[in-house]
Amino acid sequence: MGFESNPVRWGPPEGLSYSGPRPVRLSRQGLVLVCLGGIFGLCASIIGPMAFRAIHSKIERDRLLSKDGVVAAGTVTRVWKESGKTETPMVSYRFTASDREFIGQSQMRTGAWRGIQPGDPLVVRYLPSQPKVNQPAQGVPNPPPEWLAWMPALMFVWPPIVFWFMIRAQWRLLADGVPVRAVVTRINRSKKINAHYEFKIPAGTSVRGKSPVSRRSVPDVGAQVCVLYNPENPRKNSLYPLEMVKLETE
Numbered sequence: 508m509g510f511e512s513n514p515v516r517w518g519p520p521e522g523l524s525y526s527g528p529r530p531v532r533l534s535r536q537g538l539v540l541v542c543l544g545g546i547f548g549l550c551a552s553i554i555g556p557m558a559f560r561a562i563h564s565k566i567e568r569d570r571l572l573s574k575d576g577v578v579a580a581g582t583v584t585r586v587w588k589e590s591g592k593t594e595t596p597m598v599s600y601r602f603t604a605s606d607r608e609f610i611g612q613s614q615m616r617t618g619a620w621r622g623i624q625p626g627d628p629l630v631v632r633y634l635p636s637q638p639k640v641n642q643p644a645q646g647v648p649n650p651p652p653e654w655l656a657w658m659p660a661l662m663f664v665w666p667p668i669v670f671w672f673m674i675r676a677q678w679r680l681l682a683d684g685v686p687v688r689a690v691v692t693r694i695n696r697s698k699k700i701n702a703h704y705e706f707k708i709p710a711g712t713s714v715r716g717k718s719p720v721s722r723r724s725v726p727d728v729g730a731q732v733c734v735l736y737n738p739e740n741p742r743k744n745s746l747y748p749l750e751m752v753k754l755e756t757e
C-alpha cells in the first residue's frame with residue numbers, strides 16, 4: 508500500500524505537539540525490565556563468583572595433577588552412570604598411597620569407561636602432598652578451558668545491558684523524537700505481532716518501519732498511526748505509544 512498524499516486532518520497526540528526534551532518516565536513494562544535487570548545483576552554478583560570459583564578450582568586441580576601428580580595402581584570398585592540431563596559415565600576406585608588406602612570416584616569418557624568392570628585394575632594419578640586429590644590417569648574428560656569460568660557471570664550480566672539499551676533508545680525517542688503521521692501497510696503475525704508502517708519526513712522521503720503491538724490493539728491495514736522518529740536518523744523510529752516509557756503527564 509502506498510503512502511496517502513492527501514490524509515485526513517491529523518495532529519500528534521497530546522504531549523507530543525511541542526519539540527523536546529519532553530519529560531519521560533518508565534512505563535509498567537519498563538519498570539518490570541528494570542526489576543528483572545536488578546535480579547539478573549544480583550544473580551551475577553552471587554552465582555557468578557561461586558561458579559567461577561568452582562570451575563577455576565577444577566581447572567587448577569587438573570593442572571596440579573598434570574604437573575605434580577604421581578601414579579599408583581588402583582582397583583575399580585563400582586561402575587555406573589549418573590543420571591541428569593545426560594547420563595554421565597562414572598567409576599569409583601581404591602588405591603594405596605603412603606601406606607594408606609584411599610577411595611576416589613571420577614567421571615570418565617564413554618569410550619574409556621565402556622567395558623570396565625568392578626575388580627579391574629586402574630592406574631590412578633594423585634598429588635603426593637594430598638592423595639585425596641586424585642583421578643584415573645587415563646580416560647577422564649579434558650579440563651575445561653579458562654574462559655569457561657567467566658561464562659556463568661556473563662550469562663547473568665548481558666540481559667541487564669540489553670534491557671538498558673532498549674529502555675535508553677525508547678527514552679531518547681520519546682524525549683526528543685519527532686511525531687509524524689504514518690500509515691499501516693502490513694501486519695505480521697508470528698510469535699509477536701508487528702505492525703509495518705510508512706511515513707514521510709519533511710524532506711519528502713518515505714521511510715518504512717515496524718513495531719511490536721499488543722494483541723489487544725492491533726491496528727488495521729491502512730489505519731493512520733503516530734510514529735516517533737529520530738530527526739538525525741529517521742530509520743530509528745517506533746510506533747507511539749512506546750512499550751517501556753511514557754510521558755510524565757500520562
